[in-house]
Amino acid sequence: RNKLESLEMVYDAMGFMQQIGRASGNEGVADIIPNSLEMSLQPHSLDARVITAAKPPFAIVSTNALFTKMTKYTQMEMEMKSLSILEGKRTDPDAKVRQGKPKHDFASVATGKSAC
DSSP states (O other): OOOOOOOOOOOOHHHHHHHHHHHHTOTTSSOOOOOSHHHHTOTTOSSOOEEEOSSTTOOEEEEOHHHHHHHOOOHHHHTTOOGGGGOOTTOOGGGGSOTTSOOOOHHHHHTTOOOO
């Protein structure tokens, strides 16, 4: 009775890096990859951003102003679409495979397997 039955611990590496940056006075010197939806949606981002669902078919949930400016698609046009909407007739399928880099199999990632 009154015993702890389970405990889940999560290590937030990016949060830790942010704390180190703030503590050292060098906050903002290194680029920080957003690790939360709240962070990704910050309007003052200098990066074009698109947020997708975490499960296949990875539908687009949100885009920021820089992404819409870059792609010429509005937020409404992008919502619930796949990123393949950006591929056109002239898209080279081999351009996705970079020489010297592993070919990522994202279908296997969705099942919990390694991407490489």
